[in-house]
Each structure stands twice: as structure tokens, then as C-alpha cells.
Amino acid sequence: MKFDLIDVALLGIIFSIVFYYAYIRYKEEKKKKEQQLIPTLKYYLEKFKREKIEYRLKAEKFEEKIKIYTQKLKEIRKNIGRYRWEKDEKKYLRGLKGTDFEWTFSFMLNILGFKVCETPVYKDKNIDFITEIKDKKLCVDFIDFNQLKNLDEKYMEVLTEGKEKYRCDSIWIITNGKVDRQTKKKAVERGIYIWDYRDIIQFFPSIMVVEEYYETETKLHNYELLHKETTDEIIRRDTWIKEVEKKLEEAYRKKEKVER
Incomplete structure (x- = not known):
């Protein structure tokens, strides 16, 4: 074209x-x-x-x-004493297991003014948390009622090794089971203080404080x-x-x- x-x-x-x-x-x-x-x-x-x-x-x-x-x-912190244990709360406490029990009482320690930190290795030397308050360093182990049967001489010996490793002043075992006086006495000789179900009811605020504090903190x-x-x-x-x-x-x- x-x-x-x-x-x-x-x-x-x-x-x-x-x-x-x-x-x-x-x-x-x-x-x-x-x-x-x-x-x-x-x-x-x-x-x-x-x-x-x-x-x-x-x-x-x-x-x-x-x-x-x-x-x-x-x-809540100021009026911590008003949180007293009711029947339903005691029943709930007796049924707590494993991580639920650990979380609840590690959170309660935090409310009570303790600085709570996890160990670098999970359950290192049977220790769940390291807590500090007023320049005192404590190794804390939570044992629910199901695992209380594992609390023997060997178990406490491992805890003592953990105390030395983390340079703690003492060791606390917190359990929702019941521990006899003889076992508590042997533990004290090792620098281990056991808070069992009866001690929790007597000396700790009720579990309701954890629920209210957690709900308020979340909001x-x-x-x-x-x-x-x-x-x-x-x-x-x-x-x-x-x-x-x-x-x-x-x-x-x-x-x-x-x-x-």
C-alpha cells in the first residue's frame, strides 16, 4: 500500500x-x-x-x-486482707492442677509484692520460679496434690542444688495437698519451707483476689x-x-x- x-x-x-x-x-x-x-x-x-x-x-x-x-x-493490694476463703474457693483450690496451679499462685505472689521470674531452663532443679522481695531471693516450687507423692529426700536434694545454683536465701514449696509435720520438719532442716493446703488457707488471701486483679489489670x-x-x-x-x-x-x- x-x-x-x-x-x-x-x-x-x-x-x-x-x-x-x-x-x-x-x-x-x-x-x-x-x-x-x-x-x-x-x-x-x-x-x-x-x-x-x-x-x-x-x-x-x-x-x-x-x-x-x-x-x-x-x-485491691491495699485491701488484700478482705479476701477470705469461702467454701467454693477452697474446693476450687483443692482441684487446681499443673500449670493452672503454678500460674494462679505465681500471679498471687506478684500481687503480694514479690518479683517473680522464670528460671532460664524449665523446672531447672525442680524450681519453677525465682522470686525476690525486700532483698531476699527465694526459689519457689509449685507441686499440685497429684504430684505431692514425688516429694521425697531425693527431690528435696535436687531443690537444694537449685538453691545453691541460683544463690537463693531459701526455698518455698507451695502445694494444694496436705503435708505431714515430719516431712515439713525434715524440709526445714534443708532450708525448705512448705506451704500446704492448710497454710494457704490460713496465710494467703483467697483465690478471688487473683480473679479480680487479673480482670482489672486486663481492662x-x-x-x-x-x-x-x-x-x-x-x-x-x-x-x-x-x-x-x-x-x-x-x-x-x-x-x-x-x-x-
């Missing part, structure tokens, strides 16, 4: 018309966009300012909740998380507001320059 000069000229005219039309459309769209820029920036500026206020109000509400639940935790942590997320949104809006204000200033300067 051959093109003569007339065809080439026609094609050139067509392409020129199309290009010119496209250029006109581009200029119109650009002008329209420039005209809409300032109103658009104003819209977003107001939007971000409004959202900042909304998030600030939310943050203030979360701050109030944090104060409330922080105070509740203090009140506190949730509100702290919500407060942080809300505060992050406020910071984000502050950044966006500054960016829009800067663009708005540039748009006004450009408009004034065009109008001169």
Missing part, C-alpha cells in the same frame, strides 16, 4: 487536530484542578482538624478509664492500648494538618502570582 503526498498531508492534519484537542483538554483539566485545589485543601484541613478533636476526646475518656483501673489495682492494659492507638492518630492528624497548611500557603501564593 502506497501513500501519496495528499494522504500524508491529511494524516498530518488529523494528528495535529487530535494533538491540539488533547492539549486543550489537558489545559482545561489542569486549570480546573488548580481552581479546585484550594477548596479541596480547605476541606481536608477542616476534616483533619475535626478528626483530631474527636480523637482527643476519645483519648481523654481512655485516660479517665486508665486512672480508674489503676486506682482499682491499688485498692487497664486494654485501655492503655486504646489510648496509645488514639494518641498515634492525633499525632498523625497533626502531621497531615501541617502538610495541608503548607500546600495551602503555596496554592495561595501561586494564585496571587497568576492574578497579578
Whole structure:
């Protein structure tokens, strides 16, 4: 297929018309966009300012909740003596096993002011946790009623090795079973103090303190998380507001320059 000069000229005219039309459309769209820029920036500026206020109000509400639940935790610690053992709680205590028993009473020790840390190796030398209070370091072993049968001379000897390894001042065995006086006496000779079911009922607050403290602490942590997320949104809006204000200033300067 051959093109003569007339065809080439026609094609050139067509392409020129199309290009010119496209250029006109581009200029119109650009002008329209420039005209809409300032109103658009104003819209977003107001939007971000409004959202900042909304998030600030939310943050203030979360701050109030944090104060409330922080105070509740203090009140639980302060009134620890009012948590006395009821019949159902004693029954629940007798049925605790394994990790549930360990978690419950390690958490209770924390409420009572002990600093509780796990050993680097799980149940190293029969020790579950290392606790500290008033410059005293204790090795703690939790033994539920099912495992109490393992408490013999060899078991206590291993615990004593753990005491030396971790340089503890003494060893506590906490159990929800019952231990006879002779076994307790032999343990004391090794620097091991046994808190059995009867001692827990007599000297520890009821298990209800763990439930209330854990529930309150969980709510506190949730509100702290919500407060942080809300505060992050406020910071984000502050950044966006500054960016829009800067663009708005540039748009006004450009408009004034065009109008001169």
C-alpha cells in the first residue's frame, strides 16, 4: 500500500487536530484542578482538624478509664486482707492442677509484692520460679496434690542444688495437698519451707483476689492500648494538618502570582 503526498498531508492534519484537542483538554483539566485545589485543601484541613478533636476526646475518656483501673489495682493490694476463703474457693483450690496451679499462685505472689521470674531452663532443679522481695531471693516450687507423692529426700536434694545454683536465701514449696509435720520438719532442716493446703488457707488471701486483679489489670492494659492507638492518630492528624497548611500557603501564593 502506497501513500501519496495528499494522504500524508491529511494524516498530518488529523494528528495535529487530535494533538491540539488533547492539549486543550489537558489545559482545561489542569486549570480546573488548580481552581479546585484550594477548596479541596480547605476541606481536608477542616476534616483533619475535626478528626483530631474527636480523637482527643476519645483519648481523654481512655485516660479517665486508665486512672480508674489503676486506682482499682491499688485498692485491691491495699485491701488484700478482705479476701477470705469461702467454701467454693477452697474446693476450687483443692482441684487446681499443673500449670493452672503454678500460674494462679505465681500471679498471687506478684500481687503480694514479690518479683517473680522464670528460671532460664524449665523446672531447672525442680524450681519453677525465682522470686525476690525486700532483698531476699527465694526459689519457689509449685507441686499440685497429684504430684505431692514425688516429694521425697531425693527431690528435696535436687531443690537444694537449685538453691545453691541460683544463690537463693531459701526455698518455698507451695502445694494444694496436705503435708505431714515430719516431712515439713525434715524440709526445714534443708532450708525448705512448705506451704500446704492448710497454710494457704490460713496465710494467703483467697483465690478471688487473683480473679479480680487479673480482670482489672486486663481492662487497664486494654485501655492503655486504646489510648496509645488514639494518641498515634492525633499525632498523625497533626502531621497531615501541617502538610495541608503548607500546600495551602503555596496554592495561595501561586494564585496571587497568576492574578497579578
